[in-house]
Amino acid sequence: MHKSRANSLVFTTLSIAYAALILFPVFWMWSYAFKSEAEMFARPTVWLFTPTFEHFGYMIENGYHHYLVNSLIVSGASTALVVIIGTPAAYAFARYRDMKFRDDLFLFVLATRMAPPVCLVIPYYLIYAKFDLLDTYLGLVIAYLTFNLSFYVWVLSSFCRDLPLELEEAARVEGYSRARAFVKVLLPLLRPGITATAVLCFIFAWNEFMYAFLLGGQNVKTLPVGIPSLITTQGVRWGEMAIIGMVGTLPVMVVVFFLQKHIVRGLTMGAVKG
């Protein structure tokens, strides 16, 4: 009994130490948002400081709050589009497992996700230049479909597999059409899965950097793109970058707390039923 208690204490200490190793660098970076330059670059390291808000002032003056709004618009719109387009497909892939070419079509969905963005960004750039889609919300929303739509279909399909078949059949016996049974009976049951997967898509869009950097422009800059813009010829604006780091990470943390059960499943593409 004593031994297992001691073990538990050791393991608990280990875990907490590890969590600290994970969190400390993040919080340390956040602290730069409130430090003056002298405090940031001080040797030895300064632990205690009076917070300053000068960096926040610079952000507002230079219109960085628009970046935040842009991030919300692009991530929100692309997520909504993904849910509308992808939900029926996810259901069909899970429910009609014997349809012809199912495996090939499903593999196609996966293949579009596996491509590194740098592969697609070249043709996107050329095509967008031709159709005037560079530096538009629509352009980014479309580009984000490449990774989020396939992800959404893939993961939601694993949620769909857990749906009881009997309910749908019962609804059919009651005289519901297939489409109506899907909307009235299955969609409500799927809501937690849809929410979890959609929120993950939102985060991926929120975090995305390369497309936003190359296909955006003066009008449609998202938060991550703000980071390199603060590396200027006059020097690196660390405090302002830290603000973006903080504002960019906070919503992700909130989501993680509420959705932790679903994230493992989402990020392993449904391989773990977490």
Add this chain to the structure above:
Amino acid sequence: MTDITPRLGTVAAPPGAGSYHRESRWYPYALIAPTMLTLTVVALVPFLYMGWISLHEARYGQVGAFAGLENYRKLLGDPRFWNSMSVAGLFVAIAVPVEFMLGLIGALVLSQKIRFRSVLIPFLFIPSMMAPIIVGLVWKTMLAGSWGFFSYNILERFGILQGSSVFASPDLALYGLIFVDIWEWTPFMVLTFFAGMQALPANPFWAAQVDGANPVQIFFRLTLPMLAPLLVVIGLIRTIDAFKVYDTIYILTNGGPGITTESPSVLGYKYTFDFWEIGTASALAVVIWLLFFVFCNIFYQIAKRRLNVF
């Protein structure tokens, strides 16, 4: 009498299911059509367009005359291409196994009787869920030359590196990036393996304990084999993701010093937007895509056959 009917494994088809299928065979295709159409437009068409460009002379955004495999010949003859492949190879070969081992150990620790476990778990998600570019920013500040928290308090104090950043050193930069990747992805491995262990059936473990097996035997003979399919899937996903890493490299070294950390993604970017060699860049993208497709196919086959998850 119905209770003698064998009811093993397969779920019996619901009554009338067959007739629904005959009723309208195209119904499932109608459901997937919007997705397929969208993916064709946003992924397949650009990809084919890129393949077409890769067969033409293309510079500065102008696509010129048909060039056959000239771009591929140029690409495969460029030492920078092979350098980028070996950078990515080294990156994957170190980062993924280390994350794997640490992930397994972490999952075993997390499976013990631990206090505050439910409080700890959400924190473990943070590195892999935050934007990779912000992960890069975090370590840019931690490892900045002379004043970075880690540089000053650890690297300088123990005489590893004086007054300079890890990312400015040609010998250390790649290992710095690998360290960041390990920091970013190990917690995720821990959580995934932990979830996998929790989902294993309890009976074999009780039986093994009754038979007097020790914890090491139980781990190697039971836990590991039962977890194998999950390990394979995660290993493949991580390999693919590590191979295409871009954001953290962009912010931390952008391929430098020199070309010591120039991964294929970074090289592709430079071909396109620095040298405007769009033809060569497209050829590179096609090569990477093919490589990924092979990976992806293996992944799918294993996952389908051994895990029955799709």
